[in-house]
Amino acid sequence: MKTSKILLGFFAIAILLVGCAADDTADVFIENPNGENPTITPVTTNTEIGGTLTENLILETDTEYQLTSALIVPENLTLTINPGVVVKAIAGADVYVAILQGGKIMAEGTSTKPIVFTSGSSTPNAGDWGGLILLGKAPINSVSGGDATSTSEIGGLPYGGSAADDNSGIIKYVRVEYSGGAADASSENNGFSFYGVGSGTTIEYIQAFEGKDDGVEFFGGTVNASFISIIGAQDDSVDWTEGFTGTLNNVYVEHGQSHDKGIEGDGFNTDIGNNADPIFWSAPSINNLTINGNGSSNDNEAIRLRAGTRALFNNVLLSGFAEGFDLDSDGADSPTGQGVLNGDTGVTDISFEDVTVNLKNDTGEAFSEAEFFSGIGNGTGADYSTWNTGWTRN
Numbered sequence: 001m002k003t004s005k006i007l008l009g010f011f012a013i014a015i016l017l018v019g020c021a022a023d024d025t026a027d028v029f030i031e032n033p034n035g036e037n038p039t040i041t042p043v044t045t046n047t048e049i050g051g052t053l054t055e056n057l058i059l060e061t062d063t064e065y066q067l068t069s070a071l072i073v074p075e076n077l078t079l080t081i082n083p084g085v086v087v088k089a090i091a092g093a094d095v096y097v098a099i100l101q102g103g104k105i106m107a108e109g110t111s112t113k114p115i116v117f118t119s120g121s122s123t124p125n126a127g128d129w130g131g132l133i134l135l136g137k138a139p140i141n142s143v144s145g146g147d148a149t150s151t152s153e154i155g156g157l158p159y160g161g162s163a164a165d166d167n168s169g170i171i172k173y174v175r176v177e178y179s180g181g182a183a184d185a186s187s188e189n190n191g192f193s194f195y196g197v198g199s200g201t202t203i204e205y206i207q208a209f210e211g212k213d214d215g216v217e218f219f220g221g222t223v224n225a226s227f228i229s230i231i232g233a234q235d236d237s238v239d240w241t242e243g244f245t246g247t248l249n250n251v252y253v254e255h256g257q258s259h260d261k262g263i264e265g266d267g268f269n270t271d272i273g274n275n276a277d278p279i280f281w282s283a284p285s286i287n288n289l290t291i292n293g294n295g296s297s298n299d300n301e302a303i304r305l306r307a308g309t310r311a312l313f314n315n316v317l318l319s320g321f322a323e324g325f326d327l328d329s330d331g332a333d334s335p336t337g338q339g340v341l342n343g344d345t346g347v348t349d350i351s352f353e354d355v356t357v358n359l360k361n362d363t364g365e366a367f368s369e370a371e372f373f374s375g376i377g378n379g380t381g382a383d384y385s386t387w388n389t390g391w392t393r394n
Contacts, residue, residue, distance in 0.1 A: 049087070050095075053077050059085045062113070066120060070094055070130070070155065075102030078169070083113035088120035089129035093181030096130025096189060098155060099168055101137050101196075109173030111205070114391035119178035126234055127212030130154065130189040131179035134168045137161035138198035140220030141243030141276035142269050150242075150272070152195050152219075153187040159195035164222045166198025173205045173391050180212030180234070188213040191233070197223040199246065207392045208233060210256070218244040218284075219269070225249075229384070229392050232256035237291070240309070241266040243274075244282045252384040253291040255320075261301055262291035262318075267308030267334060274308070274333075283310035283344060290381030293320035296356045301326045308334040310344035317381030319353040325372070329363035337365025340372055349375035 049057070050069035056077055059065060062084035073079045079099065081087075089095045097117070099105045109115035119128035135152060140160035142150045149158040176191040183189075191208025196219060203225035208215035215230030220242035226249040230237040237253040253262045267281040268274035274281070291302045302321040305311060306328035318324045325347070329336040339345035340363070350373055352358055358376075359369050 053079070056080070058082070059087070061085065064088065066090065067095055067097070067129070071097045073097075073099045073103035073105065075100060078104040078106060081105070081107040081109075081115050083109045083115065083173075085109075086116045086118065088118055090120050091128050093130055093154070093183040093189060095181070096133055096154060098133040098157060099135065101135050101158060101161070104167070104169035105134065105171060106169050107171050107174050109391065111173060111390040114173045114175050117174070117176045117179070124178045126178055126210045126232070127180045127182065128178045130181050131191050131193060131211070132171075132174075132176055133157070133189075133193045133195065134197050134201070135159040135195040136168045136197035136201065136221055136223070137163040137166040138196045138221040138223070139164060139243060139276070139280075140196050141274050141280055142220065142272040144275045144277045149196075152193070154183060154189055154193070157195075160220060161196065163198055165200045167200030168197050170202040171204075171206060172202065175207040175209060175391065175393065176211070177209045177393070178211070179208065180214075182212070188235075190214040190217045190239075191230070192216045193219070194221055194223055195219045197221040199223055205387070205391060207231065208237075209393045214239045215253075217241075218246065220244055222246050227387050228252070229388060230254070231393065232259075234258040234260075236261045236264040238263045239265070240282050240284060241269045241307075242272075242282070243268065243276060243280050244284055247285045247287070250288045250382050250387065251286060251290070252382040252388070255293050257294070259300075261304050262293070263303040265303070265305045265309040265311055267306070267310070267336065270307050281308050281310050281339070285312045285314070287314045288382045289313060289315070290317045290384060291319070291321075293318075295320045296322050296354045298322060302355070304328065305336055305345065306334065308336055308339070310339040312345065313347040314349060315381065316347060316350040316379045317353070318350070318355055321355050322357065323360050324352055324355045324358045326360045327363050329365070331364065335363075335365075337361070337363025337367065340367050341365055346371075347373045349378040351377055351379035351381075
């Protein structure tokens with residue numbers, strides 16, 4: 001009897017191995033959050049994903065997935081995306097990926113196997129789908145109270161808090177294409193939307209390609225990001241608001257025919273107000289920045305700073321704009337110019353190529369170009385060719 005059972009076991013294993021060898025489908029791994037072994041479900045290479053996760057989800061290397069609805073990663077769960085994954089979204093502004101407060105994304109591509117979120121259309125266009133959204137617990141200035149939260153434009157999802165070092169995971173070598181679908185006139189997706197994301201999160205080597213709205217937008221938070229590429233954003237390429245205080249290193253922006261600003265920086269969300277107690281402003285640092293426009297004959301601005309934002313720039317190259325920097329203020333409630341006078345806003349080492357007006361000062365405060373810029377002619381920018389190979393689109 002024991003011998004018969006052993007033989008039956010061997011036959012069962014042999015049948016299983018033959019079945020697996022003949023099956024060329026990819027696997028989706030659903031990891032149990034309590035630490036048990038993952039279950040394995042065979043699927044086709046065009047796997048459908050969407051909905052709110054109830055278990056950790058792993059997307060397997062070199063596999064293509066179809067995003068059929070919003071994919072929501074709630075608190076205490078993790079979305080892991082391996083190198084070479086391609087996620088193709090069906091059409092719709094309500095089709096996006098959102099990592100909620102307390103959830104995590106571990107998306108670590110490589111320069112030769114980036115992770116790509118794109119349109120599922122055979123003829124893709126900007127605005128075909130939503131985008132990638134992270135929501136953290138770091139400070140924002142649109143609310144008052146330590147752990148008070150605001151809600152996102154898309155999905156009405158909570159963000160903000162008092163955890164400056166909050167960790168939403170890792171995004172590395174990730175490209176988002178044809179994003180920016182608009183839910184309505186005032187609610188639009190971006191390529192990457194970072195809502196109250198904390199400095200414990202790793203953001204490196206990201207590209208927003210041909211998006212309908214902003215390429216990358218920061219709604220408050222303290223997250224740092226490096227090696228950022230934005231090609232063909234139809235609104236602002238980089239946008240910040242609600243008290244963003246992170247550092248951006250190595251940023252390359254290239255305008256398409258339809259575009260707005262290379263950077264639009266707001267000290268607070270003008271639709272909500274600076275409600276933090278005590279009040280604080282957006283005050284990021286931007287190092288190694290290149291913005292390529294379409295020529296100074298066009299009515300365009302490379303960088304607009306307004307609503308009281310502070311910002312320190314180092315090593316900047318601006319090319320092809322009617323205006324390099326445009327600083328705006330609405331008086332005491334949005335003292336953008338005061339940041340310059342205090343030394344909290346300014347530029348070190350900058351070069352202008354085909355730029356008609358270097359600085360337009362509409363703040364109501366008096367300061368000269370020499371007080372705003374130092375090292376004119378010394379800027380070399382992002383040195384894009386040294387870090388864009390293999391994972392970006394042009």
